[in-house]
Amino acid sequence: MIKQELISHLAASPGGKMAALLNGIAEVQFADLRDERSWKLRPEQESPSKKGQPFTLRDVLDLSMGADKEMAFRAAWLLEQLTIVYQGFTVVFELFLEGLPQLRNHSVMRHYGKIFACATGKNAPEGLRMLLLSKDLNAEAELFFGWLIEEATPVAVKVHAMQSLANLAPRYAWIKEELLETIAYLESRESIAFFARARQIRKQLKKL
Secondary structure, eight states, X not given: OBHHHHHHHHHSOOGGGHHHHHHHHHHHHHTTSBOTTTOOXXXXXXXXXXXXXXXXXXXXXXXXXXXXXXXXXXXXXXXXXXXXXXXXXXXXXXXHHXXXXXXXXXXXXXXXXXXXXXXXXXXXXXHHHHHHHTSOOHHHHHHHHHHHHOTXXXXXXXXXXXXXXXXXXXXOHXXXXXXXXXXXXXXXXXXXXXXXXXXXXXXXXXXX
């Protein structure tokens, strides 16, 4: 599938079939592009596709940052699936980090937050873990605190921001206490869904 065909699919309105459609795109497009032993996507996926060539992971990333909110949301959903299933996100992760502060689309922020939480979690691919160790992520931590305290931020975004911060806490000593204080402040103002994740985060932080 070339990039223009992908755009056509993302621009459509598949309704309840969206998840199946995007999963199908991911499987068909990337199943033959991975290293069979590691399931990591090949390096050429870091560049935009050329005219008439199959779309790349970079194309999906670029579309997820686009101005069309609905298309960006669907591209971000697809990006999340590719990150979790194919573990090839290392090739575009630096561009992903550069794009985080620019996000204003809450639907996209939800998927980006989950991607970051997965990337910093204990089950993250080794290559991605090593890449992150070479980077200063203080700015990203401050950004996630901003997402967390902003009243307009949906709970679905906040829980992934909170998880991302908890994952960074072992690396940056200042995060733990500030996160606990922020959670305590927000618990009386947020929903049950927030409270449930906050309880898990507290348990995670107690182990530090």
